[in-house]
Amino acid sequence: LPTISRHDYQPYPYQIDQVRLEFDLAAEQTLVRLAFRARSRDGQIQPLVLDGEDIELLEVSLDGNLVSPQDYLLNDQGLTLSPPAAEFDLVLVSRCRPQENTMLMGLYVSGNSLFTQCEAQGFRRITFFPDRPDVMSRYEVVLRGDATLYPYLLSNGNLLESTTLDDGRKQAVWEDPFPKPSYLFALVAGDFDVREREIKKANGQPALLQVYCDRGDGDKTEWAMQCLEHSVRWDEQRFGLALDLDRFMIVAARDFNMGAMENKGLNIFNSAYVLADAESTTDASFHAVEAVIGHEYFHNWTGNRVTCRDWFQLSLKEGLTVFRDQEFSADMLAQGLDGAQAASARAVKRIDDVSVLRAAQFPEDAGPMAHPIRPESYQEISNFYTATIYEKGAEVIRMQHTLLGEDNFQAGIREYFKRHDGQAVTCDEFVDCMDSVYRQVKPGQSLDQFRRWYQQAGTPRVQVSLTHDAAKQTATLTLRQSNAPAGIEDKAAVKPPLHIPFALGMLDQHGQPLSLHLDGQKGETLVLDFTEAEQSWTFTHIPEAPVLSLLRNFSAPVKVDYYRPDAELALLARHDTDPFARWEAAQLLATRLILSSASGRTPSAAQQATVVQTWHALVQDPALSPAYKARILSLPSERELLEQTQPMTPRAIVQARRQLQRELGLALTPYWQELYQFLSLEQAPYSPDALQAGQRSLRNLALNYLLVAGVSTGPQLARNQYDQATNMTDRLGALSALVNYGDPEDRQDGLDDFFQRWQDNPLVLDRWFSLQATAPSTQVAQVRALMLHPAFSMRNPNRARSLIFQFCMNNMQAIHTPEGYAFWAEQVIALDKLNPEISARLARVFDNWARFEPQARDPLKAALERIQAEPGLSGNVAEIVNKALT
Ligand code: DPP
Ligand code: ZN
Numbered sequence: 001l002p003t004i005s006r007h008d009y010q011p012y013p014y015q016i017d018q019v020r021l022e023f024d025l026a027a028e029q030t031l032v033r034l035a036f037r038a039r040s041r042d043g044q045i046q047p048l049v050l051d052g053e054d055i056e057l058l059e060v061s062l063d064g065n066l067v068s069p070q071d072y073l074l075n076d077q078g079l080t081l082s083p084p085a086a087e088f089d090l091v092l093v094s095r096c097r098p099q100e101n102t103m104l105m106g107l108y109v110s111g112n113s114l115f116t117q118c119e120a121q122g123f124r125r126i127t128f129f130p131d132r133p134d135v136m137s138r139y140e141v142v143l144r145g146d147a148t149l150y151p152y153l154l155s156n157g158n159l160l161e162s163t164t165l166d167d168g169r170k171q172a173v174w175e176d177p178f179p180k181p182s183y184l185f186a187l188v189a190g191d192f193d194v195r196e197r198e199i200k201k202a203n204g205q206p207a208l209l210q211v212y213c214d215r216g217d218g219d220k221t222e223w224a225m226q227c228l229e230h231s232v233r234w235d236e237q238r239f240g241l242a243l244d245l246d247r248f249m250i251v252a253a254r255d256f257n258m259g260a261m262e263n264k265g266l267n268i269f270n271s272a273y274v275l276a277d278a279e280s281t282t283d284a285s286f287h288a289v290e291a292v293i294g295h296e297y298f299h300n301w302t303g304n305r306v307t308c309r310d311w312f313q314l315s316l317k318e319g320l321t322v323f324r325d326q327e328f329s330a331d332m333l334a335q336g337l338d339g340a341q342a343a344s345a346r347a348v349k350r351i352d353d354v355s356v357l358r359a360a361q362f363p364e365d366a367g368p369m370a371h372p373i374r375p376e377s378y379q380e381i382s383n384f385y386t387a388t389i390y391e392k393g394a395e396v397i398r399m400q401h402t403l404l405g406e407d408n409f410q411a412g413i414r415e416y417f418k419r420h421d422g423q424a425v426t427c428d429e430f431v432d433c434m435d436s437v438y439r440q441v442k443p444g445q446s447l448d449q450f451r452r453w454y455q456q457a458g459t460p461r462v463q464v465s466l467t468h469d470a471a472k473q474t475a476t477l478t479l480r481q482s483n484a485p486a487g488i489e490d491k492a493a494v495k496p497p498l499h500i501p502f503a504l505g506m507l508d509q510h511g512q513p514l515s516l517h518l519d520g521q522k523g524e525t526l527v528l529d530f531t532e533a534e535q536s537w538t539f540t541h542i543p544e545a546p547v548l549s550l551l552r553n554f555s556a557p558v559k560v561d562y563y564r565p566d567a568e569l570a571l572l573a574r575h576d577t578d579p580f581a582r583w584e585a586a587q588l589l590a591t592r593l594i595l596s597s598a599s600g601r602t603p604s605a606a607q608q609a610t611v612v613q614t615w616h617a618l619v620q621d622p623a624l625s626p627a628y629k630a631r632i633l634s635l636p637s638e639r640e641l642l643e644q645t646q647p648m649t650p651r652a653i654v655q656a657r658r659q660l661q662r663e664l665g666l667a668l669t670p671y672w673q674e675l676y677q678f679l680s681l682e683q684a685p686y687s688p689d690a691l692q693a694g695q696r697s698l699r700n701l702a703l704n705y706l707l708v709a710g711v712s713t714g715p716q717l718a719r720n721q722y723d724q725a726t727n728m729t730d731r732l733g734a735l736s737a738l739v740n741y742g743d744p745e746d747r748q749d750g751l752d753d754f755f756q757r758w759q760d761n762p763l764v765l766d767r768w769f770s771l772q773a774t775a776p777s778t779q780v781a782q783v784r785a786l787m788l789h790p791a792f793s794m795r796n797p798n799r800a801r802s803l804i805f806q807f808c809m810n811n812m813q814a815i816h817t818p819e820g821y822a823f824w825a826e827q828v829i830a831l832d833k834l835n836p837e838i839s840a841r842l843a844r845v846f847d848n849w850a851r852f853e854p855q856a857r858d859p860l861k862a863a864l865e866r867i868q869a870e871p872g873l874s875g876n877v878a879e880i881v882n883k884a885l886t
Helices: 222-239 283-299 311-334 339-365 387-404 406-420 427-441 449-454 566-575 579-598 605-620 626-632 638-642 650-667 669-680 690-708 714-724 728-741 744-758 762-774 780-787 797-810 818-834 836-846 854-868 875-885
Strands: 014-024 030-040 048-051 056-062 073-075 078-081 087-096 106-110 113-117 137-145 152-155 158-164 170-180 187-190 192-200 206-214 247-253 266-270 461-469 474-482 500-507 516-518 521-523 526-530 534-539 547-550 559-561
Touching (some): 192 222, 222 247, 222 283, 311 339, 311 387, 339 626, 387 406, 387 449, 387 526, 500 566, 526 534, 547 566, 566 605, 579 605, 579 626, 579 638, 579 650, 605 626, 714 728, 762 780, 780 818, 797 818, 818 875, 836 875
Antiparallel strands (some): 048 078, 192 206
């Protein structure tokens, strides 16, 4: 497998301004005619190297002359031609077979429709082309197809004409006025329900928004349409970025590898992130739809107008766009609120995002695939659409936002578009823009050191110590940072210190916030510029030893080490004015208890009492919003906890977590009951807004505590909630409590009823599979039986994820057995034959095998070796298992 290195970048020798594509579309075989004029950048004639995979070349001509096969070089990677001059015309006809495309990259069939997916390297499966992001061209696209099967023929940009041909087929001609790389090309052909809305842009011009979905699903696209409109408004208002097209389309596809794709003007979405209605969709999914619609829409500027020079720069668009979608969601949650209420609403989003980072990105940074947000090398780029590029990438943008502040950050964004609109650029060029503003507002300082965040893999650790001088009334804080080697390429890396914006506050011993004084700065929260390996700050006007509130709002993606008594954490959990740090304190209290019992130590009665008393205080606190209360009363996820064990002990973690859940359920039974009853009174018409969604999530949490603790009234409450539910959050919440903690009869009745109600809705059926995949009672045998269910299919990525991935990732008791590991390897191999990109993601589930407890290590290693030995393994999976076994 060739390794591609960041430093090997060479510009493409030819400029291609304009591309014309004609498609004769059919599921069995599609003919593609490509025409462009190429111009050598330096005037020299050089070989024309075009990428191409899994497609058939029918003919090629240069300047009107047919090129015969002995005059070109064709292999399974593409086509090399010898141009007649430094500037020339190329016409090329090729054929692809959408029906046979199980990889879902390039042109493929989903349902009865045709869709494309080109990022990162799918365009080369449609036609021969320089399939790289720095070759930007204007596209004109002609689509022809059967009028009955494909009444809608869509591509990027503006529709120039739509006609019926003499042979009865339909033809549509599209033109995208903006130059774009091939990965942003898209076409869709099919029959759909369409929802349309005409809006006025900030400049007064009209724009047409459209959401397409399968026939019969049209009543489930109102929410998507609202989210799209909100996204347009938000980008105008917060970033000053306007929609640059007359028409913006979203199309839902049932079979889709990713969440969605930001093709210019024609976003193609996994239907899971488009379709939503109260009856069939949970609150969490409503919010996921909002986030993904925002994300793809925001790419129109951060990704499309300015794109990546090469794939090592992927975080240029993904980190920035995740940051933007996180801010969009937070702003939507905080809409109409102010002060502490707005802060708490935003903190809920921050908590959820940080939980994802810790559950998905921290493990990646601690495993063999660890890489900087701008990787140095890769074999398969599709393996680098990672939590590091996305989520840590967003944290790195967020830190720049913190260092600059909102107004200066926006000035940096304006500078970015001023310099680079229409270009394919690097992460460095983005930071240059932010740095130009930073240097103006902080004379003598720069982002030079900050750039190390783009170079270093691994999660840095920050050790904290504190001394207090009662006579001088000062507190001195000392921070030490380190970043251990990460991944397989990092062994000898020298890692100089990072520029870490470290936000902190202090409370007095009664939980009152202190005003901080430091070198002329004053405030309740200060952000320290932590740039040295070890650094100290002395705060004045501190009469008694303070309680530290550390890394407020999670101001940097680091781990903090600070020993302090439980009592201090309990104080913070009750009183910290920073809602993120407050949640963190409660989580840390619970984490300590769980980790100690998972390691076989019996927690002291005092330690247990502190957790119970803290939960007791929080459950009754009238000032907390329901959504925030649901977060702060939840225990850390199994994955976050597991990440903190060394070696990792999954089964012990599951048991210890379950035990604390039970204890909290029992100790606070009357409170859970009261909370449950109180929250059952609310009967407003369904809305996924923050208040209602918070109430439902808190009510479901209370229900879970009652069931897990075996409280006798629990099952009846759950059955009633299930039967009377008018929305999916309530119904699924009740069913999941019964399936996870109820008796076998309730479990089976619930699952059967749910199947009867929802068997015709694929997205809800995915839930039915997931619920069973993750239930504590499920073993490998049940999963094998579910794979034989007529509704199961490996070919549909959502379905494979709902059963196989959920089982392998989130059923720790069952997967961490010899049969579990063998099952995992078997499914990686089976999936690889259909869809290597998806299979490689399943392969990653145990790439961190070496960190597990000894009894898991050998069988996991054997399972990886079994995969590695499989003949015909894809490059995608090979890269993962080879790196895991290095
Ligand atoms: N569609 C994926 C995303 O938006 C890749 N660009 O992140
Ligand atoms: Zn993206």
